[in-house]
Amino acid sequence: MKKRKRRPYIWFLLPGFLLYLAFVIYPILAAGKLSLFEWNGIGEQVFVGFRNYKELFSAPDMMGQMLNALKNSLILFVLTVLIQVPIQLIMAYMIYSKARGKSYFQVAIFSPQFIATPVIVFLFTLLFDGNVGVVNRVMEAVGLGEYTRSWLRVPEFGIYIIWAMITWAGIGVGMMYFISAMKMIGTDSLESAYIEGAGFWKRLWYIVLPQMKMTILNIILIGYIFCMTVFDYSYLLGGTAGGINGSVDVMSLFFYRMAFGDNNPLGGRISNNSVGMGTTIACVLFAMVFVVALIQILIVYRGGKDNE
Amino acid sequence: MNNRDMMSKHQGKAAGVVKALLWIYSTCVFLLLLYMTYQSLRPKSDILGKTFAAPEKLSLDNYIRLLTEEHFFRYFGNSLVILVFSLALLVFLSSLTAYGIARYQFKGRRFCRVFFLIGMMFPAQLGVIPIFQIMKTLGLINSPLSVILVSSANISMPVFMLTNFFEKLPNEIYEAAVIDGAGEWTAFRKVMFPMASPVVFTVCITASVQIWNQFFLPLVFLQRDEMKTIPQLITKYTSNIMNTVDLAAAASTLATIPILLLFIIFSNRILDGVMSGGVKG
Numbered sequence A: 001m002k003k004r005k006r007r008p009y010i011w012f013l014l015p016g017f018l019l020y021l022a023f024v025i026y027p028i029l030a031a032g033k034l035s036l037f038e039w040n041g042i043g044e045q046v047f048v049g050f051r052n053y054k055e056l057f058s059a060p061d062m063m064g065q066m067l068n069a070l071k072n073s074l075i076l077f078v079l080t081v082l083i084q085v086p087i088q089l090i091m092a093y094m095i096y097s098k099a100r101g102k103s104y105f106q107v108a109i110f111s112p113q114f115i116a117t118p119v120i121v122f123l124f125t126l127l128f129d130g131n132v133g134v135v136n137r138v139m140e141a142v143g144l145g146e147y148t149r150s151w152l153r154v155p156e157f158g159i160y161i162i163w164a165m166i167t168w169a170g171i172g173v174g175m176m177y178f179i180s181a182m183k184m185i186g187t188d189s190l191e192s193a194y195i196e197g198a199g200f201w202k203r204l205w206y207i208v209l210p211q212m213k214m215t216i217l218n219i220i221l222i223g224y225i226f227c228m229t230v231f232d233y234s235y236l237l238g239g240t241a242g243g244i245n246g247s248v249d250v251m252s253l254f255f256y257r258m259a260f261g262d263n264n265p266l267g268g269r270i271s272n273n274s275v276g277m278g279t280t281i282a283c284v285l286f287a288m289v290f291v292v293a294l295i296q297i298l299i300v301y302r303g304g305k306d307n308e
Numbered sequence B: 001m002n003n004r005d006m007m008s009k010h011q012g013k014a015a016g017v018v019k020a021l022l023w024i025y026s027t028c029v030f031l032l033l034l035y036m037t038y039q040s041l042r043p044k045s046d047i048l049g050k051t052f053a054a055p056e057k058l059s060l061d062n063y064i065r066l067l068t069e070e071h072f073f074r075y076f077g078n079s080l081v082i083l084v085f086s087l088a089l090l091v092f093l094s095s096l097t098a099y100g101i102a103r104y105q106f107k108g109r110r111f112c113r114v115f116f117l118i119g120m121m122f123p124a125q126l127g128v129i130p131i132f133q134i135m136k137t138l139g140l141i142n143s144p145l146s147v148i149l150v151s152s153a154n155i156s157m158p159v160f161m162l163t164n165f166f167e168k169l170p171n172e173i174y175e176a177a178v179i180d181g182a183g184e185w186t187a188f189r190k191v192m193f194p195m196a197s198p199v200v201f202t203v204c205i206t207a208s209v210q211i212w213n214q215f216f217l218p219l220v221f222l223q224r225d226e227m228k229t230i231p232q233l234i235t236k237y238t239s240n241i242m243n244t245v246d247l248a249a250a251a252s253t254l255a256t257i258p259i260l261l262l263f264i265i266f267s268n269r270i271l272d273g274v275m276s277g278g279v280k281g
Helices: A008-034 A051-058 A060-096 A102-114 A117-128 A134-141 A155-184 A187-195 A200-229 A232-238 A251-260 A274-301 B003-009 B012-040 B044-049 B061-067 B072-103 B109-121 B124-138 B144-153 B156-168 B171-179 B184-195 B197-213 B216-221 B230-238 B241-265 B267-277
Strands: none
Touching: A008 A274, A008 B072, A008 B109, A008 B124, A008 B144, A008 B184, A051 A060, A051 A274, A060 A102, A060 A155, A060 A200, A060 A251, A060 A274, A060 B012, A102 A155, A102 B012, A102 B197, A102 B241, A102 B267, A117 A134, A117 A155, A117 A232, A117 B012, A117 B230, A117 B241, A155 A200, A155 A232, A155 B267, A187 A200, A200 A251, A200 A274, A200 B012, A232 A251, A251 A274, A251 B124, A274 B109, A274 B124, B012 B241, B044 B241, B061 B072, B061 B241, B072 B109, B072 B144, B072 B156, B072 B184, B072 B197, B072 B230, B109 B156, B124 B216, B144 B216, B156 B197, B171 B184, B184 B197, B197 B267, B216 B230, B230 B241, B241 B267
8 A cells, every 4th residue: 555645634633623623612711811801892991811700700789690690500400310311211111111102202302492492482482472372271170260360471380381381392311312322231130139029110220320320410510511501491481681570590590691682672771891791701601611511522522432 | 932032921911001191292292283284274263262172163374375376386495495405515525424434444543533523522502602694794694505615514414424434334345345446525425424314314404404494594594584494483473363263373384284294104214213313323
């Protein structure tokens, strides 16, 4: 074989490298730099050091908004870990155990993944709206008419409704990952456990789950990143303000509000430090995701060595 | 009957309850979608006033209005342009990059692998302000090109999946192609890339869903009404439900049901792709 003297790999790498550099890597670095400036995107950039960060963490108004947004994200995450992940595991185990109708379940549970967020919000409106909602009509029909209300507009329920939408839409992906991890488990140990008399749920608890710890951890980490960065649901349900008293506010929405202004019907307002403060919030958000994302990527990079 | 089949016979009462719940839940998902489709065929006054009443008149009026007065096809076209070009560019760039990393030995190869993974660690919001500044400089605000460029630059996951695939391909295939007189480029295009089609399929499915349904980038970059995408159009109707519930139902149905039918038809392949492409890389 002739020796290859040219470097063909450069031509393979270059196009992707350039676009990736321009629209993924450079913006990250630029965001870090811009967070040290006071700037509204048009006028003059003034270097202010870490003043934006100080302001974010000390001004009561900013700090309050941030803590509220973080609290909401945390609620989403806790609910995801405590409720969604166990449900995903049980669903996956049923399908893995060849429950009758498993293809039907898979398709139904995964389907919402293909539905755009505004449609998901609309479907929930059809169910829970004060006027046209199915739930209220059913309650009236069974004599609970006095408890009907506009469910999507109750601030106390806001973040839980967001969670319900997220879960309904996204539960299928994690479930498929769990099924795939279960399929990697050798059937020998399951069969011998069965012969020794371990019941259906005991086999799940003692044999299946211990062998898919990494996959579960991975799904939890993905869930954390998702809950920290979720945007569309809060924006669609609560507008730029994040609902009444910020009931559905999350970090990304807080970021959007600071960076691109408040386009609510009462009149837009945008601070004269929109870019500086916007990137500062984005960097804080990144700091909270970074470590978790790093671990998650390590798991993926090593192929989630559960079953070896 | 082997043990595996025996095991699925002996699952106990609790499993029976769970199965029943799964049947109910799955059926509710489809019923909800049917319900939306049903409402989309009714006039606004009926949806609001007689939500549950028996259908008096079902018609395609809402759809006709959506397609004519409301220019649904314009938004559909916008979404389609963004999808097709983003997807083509994404597949082109990521397969080239992955092939370059996987097939050739060179200094900095490991660095490249990690470098292209970095994008997965950063929330999309982090870079959007600098990208906004770039787009403003290039005059691409309100141009689909802005969304296309950003969507297709997001190659971390595809590069990772395709690199894993190309690395596992035996070298003999490549050498056979070269002996037959193929250059580097021909070997890639004619031999190696077609072999990757199952992975490319998975990449395409995942990316299409993301790109077609994406909300954040169009919201930031496409502010002029005639440039907006389908999710933005639906948002316009759903944000004022009392006035436009009929259009919201019709647009939602039109944007959702065809895609779901496609998914149901190809569900086996798609779900297999999701399982193989996910955690296991």
